[in-house]
Amino acid sequence: MSPFLLFALMLFSQFMAGFNTPLPPPIYGDHVSILSIDGGGIKGIIPATVLVYLDKALKAKDPTTSLADYFDVISGTSTGGLMTLMLTAPSSPGSNQPLFTPSEVVQFYKENGPDIFKLRPLWDPIRCPKYDGVFLRNKARELLKKTRLNQTLTNVVITSFDEQKIYPVIFSSFKLKTQTYLNALLSDIGLATSAAPTFFPSHEFQNDGVKFDLIDGAMAANNPALVAASEVIQHSGDKEILMLSLGTGIPKPKEKLGGIFDLGCQAAWLPFHIDVISEVAFSTDMTHYYLATIFPGLLPDENYLRIEEYNLPPYMNEMDNAKPRNMKNLEKVGKGLLTQKVKRMKVNTFQPFELDQTNAQALDRLAEKLFAERQLRLKRKSMEEGGRPFIETI
Numbered sequence: 001m002s003p004f005l006l007f008a009l010m011l012f013s014q015f016m017a018g019f020n021t022p023l024p025p026p027i028y029g030d031h032v033s034i035l036s037i038d039g040g041g042i043k044g045i046i047p048a049t050v051l052v053y054l055d056k057a058l059k060a061k062d063p064t065t066s067l068a069d070y071f072d073v074i075s076g077t078s079t080g081g082l083m084t085l086m087l088t089a090p091s092s093p094g095s096n097q098p099l100f101t102p103s104e105v106v107q108f109y110k111e112n113g114p115d116i117f118k119l120r121p122l123w124d125p126i127r128c129p130k131y132d133g134v135f136l137r138n139k140a141r142e143l144l145k146k147t148r149l150n151q152t153l154t155n156v157v158i159t160s161f162d163e164q165k166i167y168p169v170i171f172s173s174f175k176l177k178t179q180t181y182l183n184a185l186l187s188d189i190g191l192a193t194s195a196a197p198t199f200f201p202s203h204e205f206q207n208d209g210v211k212f213d214l215i216d217g218a219m220a221a222n223n224p225a226l227v228a229a230s231e232v233i234q235h236s237g238d239k240e241i242l243m244l245s246l247g248t249g250i251p252k253p254k255e256k257l258g259g260i261f262d263l264g265c266q267a268a269w270l271p272f273h274i275d276v277i278s279e280v281a282f283s284t285d286m287t288h289y290y291l292a293t294i295f296p297g298l299l300p301d302e303n304y305l306r307i308e309e310y311n312l313p314p315y316m317n318e319m320d321n322a323k324p325r326n327m328k329n330l331e332k333v334g335k336g337l338l339t340q341k342v343k344r345m346k347v348n349t350f351q352p353f354e355l356d357q358t359n360a361q362a363l364d365r366l367a368e369k370l371f372a373e374r375q376l377r378l379k380r381k382s383m384e385e386g387g388r389p390f391i392e393t394i
């Protein structure tokens, strides 16, 4: 091919890519893709750091795209819910660029973590919840403005729990057609999913005449992967699922529930919310079990990547330790995960075992798959529209 033609083709494909077409729906493709992010407060730096790597791998293939251009669904609980909103809210009304890239998310945590988790002054007679939540509330309002659930760049699924009505509330783009009252402000959704009991006040608001009194989605599902998969299966039929599920780190021995409640405030909160607690299943491990057994055909092994630090030093497990040194260490844990071998959970024993590839290699392969899926859908869609055949990126 002549250099000129090559140049012209490259220019053209860049030009096409420059339109940054939204991802056509799964019906045009072979898979439904899900990104799922666990809860864990400031430990959200860990999955955010992993996403920085995936984002770079995808941008290397097409610099105009963002994560929302590859995933049909991004789902999150608590800190993962906030991250979901940062990655899917449009940067301005009508824009197809997200408010935050993953590396900006990491920056956001590092800059604002200390203010979000700032202890009440000593003279404040109120001791519980541990934080007043004012900074986070103002920040969420300032960043997410008037954007609503129906405006996200891709489908989102965010969990929360109504502490008055005692049931989970799932803010899912898929539910908007039938449950219009879920079309809340993204800021309200973010504040609801991250209102960790004993750490932050519950988040009360009204939308479309419906009253909500919501707390952290961890009360329903700290690992939202299963919720996201259920939403997809209910609404997108039986396409094969491609899933990336990110944890926020757990320490090796016992103490698995340690990070969820603040000890000081727990005694004051628990007696009044014992009914909530009885609904709780902190079932991160059970999620693997369900995923593996219920969806064996829809979620083949090679389509499922879970990245989790199973050996977090216990002193790093607090969800509200936003000291600069700790945040730096959390970022190191995220980077360290990239060079670790991929771990799978044995369904029968709940013991992780290692595969013969690193998480970074697995993410590179995932990026290939996501990119191929997107190209395939764009191609089939343009063929269906009878337009000019889609030009493959060279």
Ligand SMILES: *[C@@H]1O[C@H](CO)[C@@H](O)[C@H](O)[C@H]1NC(C)=O
Pocket (backbone or CB within 6 Å): 148, 150, 151, 183
């Ligand atoms: C989203 O919902 C708002 C409020 O109901 C509505 O005014 C707006 O037109 C909707 N936008 C889209 C893109 O559907």
